[in-house]
Amino acid sequence: MRPEDNEPPYIARVLSRIHNQIRIAYYYRPKDTVHKRRLFFGKKELFESNNLDVQSAETVIGKCIVHSFDDYTKLDPVHDEDYFSPFKYDYTNKTYTPHPVQLYCKCELPYNPDEWMLHCDKCKDRSKTLGACRYHPACVKMTTVQAEKLKNYLCDDCVPE
Missing domain, CATH: 2.30.30.490 (Bromo adjacent homology (BAH) domain)
Known part of the structure; x- marks a missing residue:
């Protein structure tokens, strides 16, 4: 209008x-x-x-x-x-x-489709939802350019000790 x-x-x-x-x-x-x-x-x-x-x-x-x-x-x-x-x-x-809002990342914010996020490959395989394990590159101490170059990403919970 x-x-x-x-x-x-x-x-x-x-x-x-x-x-x-x-x-x-x-x-x-x-x-x-x-x-x-x-x-x-x-x-x-x-x-x-x-x-x-x-x-x-x-x-x-x-x-x-x-x-x-x-x-x-x-x-x-x-x-x-x-x-x-x-x-x-x-x-x-x-x-x-x-509506129920799922929180993501270490910063615990709702998903914003305008912001690029990393997906943990292991968590993504376990979850058929939007992706329960998503991170802003800055929250995991990376730039977006660095994160986009990664072939695989594992979150802290999925990295083998």
């Missing part, structure tokens, strides 16, 4: 349409919440909200797709119109309704 000058477009889910009016539920960007922007928020991350509104259908400027977090991480490639929403945001109470 059309934004103010120099702002990104508003993103909303259309709930219904009557003539030229649409009933919508807004999505929030992390920067528009009380928590602002944190390192683990993805660039394409949105929060579904309970903020409902009625707007003219003429305010719609395009269509985008808001995926679940799991579906978003499987996209290849990610297009400009692709976003993901891992949480619901109660805009009145300024609280989140989290």
